[in-house]
Amino acid sequence: MVxxxxxxxxxxxxxxxxxxxxxxxxxxxxxSVPERTVRIRIKGDKGFITIKGKSNNSxxxxxxxxxxxxxxxxxxxxxxxxxxxxxxxxYEVKVGNHVFEVDVFSGENEGLIIAEIELQSEHEIFxxxxxxxxxxxxxxxxxxxxxxxxxxxxx
Amino acid sequence: MVxxxxxxxxxxxxxxxxxxxxxxxxxxxxxSVPERTVRIRIKGDKGFITIKGKSNNSxxxxxxxxxxxxxxxxxxxxxxxxxxxxxxxxYEVKVGNHVFEVDVFSGENEGLIIAEIELQSEHEIFxxxxxxxxxxxxxxxxxxxxxxxxxxxxx
Numbered sequence: 001m002v003x004x005x006x007x008x009x010x011x012x013x014x015x016x017x018x019x020x021x022x023x024x025x026x027x028x029x030x031x032s033v034p035e036r037t038v039r040i041r042i043k044g045d046k047g048f049i050t051i052k053g054k055s056n057n058s059x060x061x062x063x064x065x066x067x068x069x070x071x072x073x074x075x076x077x078x079x080x081x082x083x084x085x086x087x088x089x090x091y092e093v094k095v096g097n098h099v100f101e102v103d104v105f106s107g108e109n110e111g112l113i114i115a116e117i118e119l120q121s122e123h124e125i126f127x128x129x130x131x132x133x134x135x136x137x138x139x140x141x142x143x144x145x146x147x148x149x150x151x152x153x154x155x
Numbered sequence: 156m157v158x159x160x161x162x163x164x165x166x167x168x169x170x171x172x173x174x175x176x177x178x179x180x181x182x183x184x185x186x187s188v189p190e191r192t193v194r195i196r197i198k199g200d201k202g203f204i205t206i207k208g209k210s211n212n213s214x215x216x217x218x219x220x221x222x223x224x225x226x227x228x229x230x231x232x233x234x235x236x237x238x239x240x241x242x243x244x245x246y247e248v249k250v251g252n253h254v255f256e257v258d259v260f261s262g263e264n265e266g267l268i269i270a271e272i273e274l275q276s277e278h279e280i281f282x283x284x285x286x287x288x289x290x291x292x293x294x295x296x297x298x299x300x301x302x303x304x305x306x307x308x309x310x
Contacts, residue, residue, distance in 0.1 A: 031188075031191075035235065038193050051185065
């Protein structure tokens with residue numbers, strides 16, 4: 001239930017040609033409080049509820065709990081979420097031994113592209129592709145829960 | 156996913172002798188915002204996550220979604236909930252064709268006893284036992300999400 005992930009800005013769209021899967025993600029929050037976010041997500045034709053605790057001091061380890069739910073349940077729960085729906089296409093890109101999830105945001109967050117990688121430990125080594133920019137793991141502004149309240153276009 | 160329930164204060168403990176089941180309930184909230192409460196509950200030896208929307212104007216119809224989760228998951232999620240744990244014994248009492256759930260609170264809410272009945276429609280008729288007091292369906296102070304922030308003993 002604990003995940004280690006690192007987040008980076010993306011500086012070119014060249015990853016799209018290397019992507020082996022793409023899915024639209026629509027999500028919103030029942031709670032966007034950083035100590036306990038509760039997210040409802042539709043990813044392709046599946047629904048999910050995901051709960052995350054707050055990161056530890058280094059920002060990379062946090063409690064995460066997720067369950068698949070039906071599309072109908074997800075739609076029903078989205079209807080009572082906080083305003084600020086996030087809409088994005090997620091590209092999966094294999095680089096060396098790892099898979100990056102690269103999110104291309106639309107709507108109020110258009111212009112923003114973020115890559116995320118899940119690691120076994122905080123110091124695990126991974127290959128950095130040319131399109132990978134600055135690390136933003138510890139920058140709360142790039143949390144989806146923050147983007148739903150303060151979208152990229154308003155920065 | 157829509158429930159109709161009415162809530163009443165309880166004016167005597169005589170219901171205990173009529174009860175056919177009792178379970179301890181410990182619960183807390185990931186979100187206690189009335190528009191979208193997210194509750195983690197341990198009831199006996201089972202765990203649950205429950206999400207409720209806001210009541211309509213008459214206060215009796217609201218979106219409700221619930222999934223059973225493991226005891227271990229519930230304990231893990233309770234650890235990141237808002238402060239203000241609710242601890243109570245729930246008695247089930249059959250009265251006529253209906254079952255009342257009667258909650259006897261302890262801890263910070265000691266002294267409070269609330270009976271709840273689930274109905275098919277807002278105007279369904281049901282038998283009122285002698286121990287049933289004033290209706291509090293529309294009184295937000297008696298929501299468990301409110302009691303977790305403003306416990307009965309502080310009133």
